[in-house]
Amino acid sequence: MTTSSVRIGVLAPLTPPGWDQAGRHLLAGAELAVREVNDAGGIAGKPLELLVRDTAADPRRAEAAVDELARLGVAALAGEYHSVVARAAAARAHALGLPFLCSSAVLDALTDEPAEQVARLAPAQSHGWRIYADFLLGAGHTRIAVAADPSVYWASGTRILRDHLGEVIELDMSAPVGDALAGSRATALLLLVGHPEPAVSIVRAVRRDPRLAGITMGAPAGQPEFAAWEAELGEDGAGIPFLRYLPERLGPLGARVAAALRERLPEPPSFVAFEGYDTIAVLAEALRSGGGAAWPDVAVEGTRGPIVFSRVPGIGVWQWAWPPVQVVDRDPVRPGRLRVLHTG
The missing domain is CATH 3.40.50.2300 (Response regulator)
Structure with a gap:
């Protein structure tokens, strides 16, 4: 043509x-x-x-x-x-x-x-999520819970986290997240779920449950990057570290x-x-x-x-190895502002 x-x-x-x-x-x-x-x-x-x-x-x-x-x-x-x-x-x-x-x-x-x-x-997910796992370890998190939707992508992410963190607890998504998390002894909950739902509902439930006051939430897939996250969650959506490639x-x-x-x-x-x-x-x-x-x-x-x-072992396509990787969150004082917490 x-x-x-x-x-x-x-x-x-x-x-x-x-x-x-x-x-x-x-x-x-x-x-x-x-x-x-x-x-x-x-x-x-x-x-x-x-x-x-x-x-x-x-x-x-x-x-x-x-x-x-x-x-x-x-x-x-x-x-x-x-x-x-x-x-x-x-x-x-x-x-x-x-x-x-x-x-x-x-x-x-x-x-x-x-x-x-x-x-x-x-x-590649294995590269970025390893950097995220290093950030969690550096912050003292060795027992991690994940709320994960059924998907090849989320399952792959869970495997990467388990390989680098050791103990990763997969929560039963059919049960109330507060009940499942409160008995897990995890110090961090990672949101391996879609946005806006169920991610927004899970964040709100955790923020409002006094049993979970010490839990850190994270979203390695980057859900909090976009303005819609702040619009939907406001202060509740701050302090949730995520990956971005800048x-x-x-x-x-x-x-x-x-x-x-x-x-x-x-x-x-x-x-x-x-x-x-x-x-x-x-x-x-x-x-x-x-x-x-x-x-x-x-x-x-x-x-x-x-x-x-270039060719990267284990990856079947030509790959830019690697773009810059950051772990970032929204500032709890000013949720419209992003803070760089870790670089890799």
């Missing part, structure tokens, strides 16, 4: 039950990068164009979108936030031989077999992009918005070089540092 533009297909959760705020941030970053690429002359004189498809956190919907975008002649695929959805998209892209740069999903096993045309910007201080490019994203978004840009921008920057460079899948030949100055791809 011949077109007057170079097309990139973008997958993102833009409606519930997908985490639509994450999807909007991802798309805002991608659209900003496209505007800058086109202002600089596009790709070989052709404008870059995004064809956006909403996955709504549904793997089957993502697979159908990949098939449709392939028929429409996209040069590459980009995006997605939810790991299980990204995994489905990556498998379909691999089967079709279509380059796919995953922006934000972290599940280690993004593909079942080595996939030459698939790459990822986000750190450096402690942005360089000149990151600072410029942050300022531009603030004009596009109704709240401060999350790390996901920077992932969206970096995704398009990488793909644009790959396409200028004549192909979207020569990942080891791509080197780009991203918003969060220099981006290059």
Whole structure:
């Protein structure tokens, strides 16, 4: 199919039950990068164009979108936030031989077999969650409870935590969280659940239970990153450490992009918005070089540092190893402010 533009297909959760705020941030970053690429002359004189498809956190919907975008002649695929959805998209892209740069999903096993045309910007779950486990150990937490939804992603996270922390207690999600946690002797509860529910209800229940006054809550998947968390929970949502993938201080490019994203978004840009921008920057460079899948030949100055791809043991896709990782929480005194607690 011949077109007057170079097309990139973008997958993102833009409606519930997908985490639509994450999807909007991802798309805002991608659209900003496209505007800058086109202002600089596009790709070989052709404008870059995004064809956006909403996955709504549904793997089957993502697979159908990949098939449709392939028929429409996209040069590459980009995006997605939810790991299980990204995994489905990556498998379909691999089967079709279509380059796919995953922006934000972290599940280690993004593909079942080595996939030459698939790459990822986000750190693998085993890397980021090990850093989170180190933070917990440093804070004196050796007996951890998890409230976990049934999912490949949450199960993988639980295994990583158990490997590095030792004792991890999986709470019975059919019982009231206060009763299950009060008898566990755990000093921390990790929320390995969806947002807004059941995460919001669990936080409120813990905050209001006097038996749990000394419990630390954590959310390694990053639920408190977005403004909706503060809007829904206020002070109750503060002091809950989570992972985000930003450096402690942005360089000149990151600072410029942050300022531009603030004009596009109704709240401060999350790390996901920077992932969206970096995704398009990488793909644009790959396409200028004549192909979207020569990942080891791509080197780009991203918003969060220099981006290059390599093979990482145990991971079947080309990986940026590694983006910066922080453990952050919302300040209990000012929940709108984020505090960096640990870097890795």
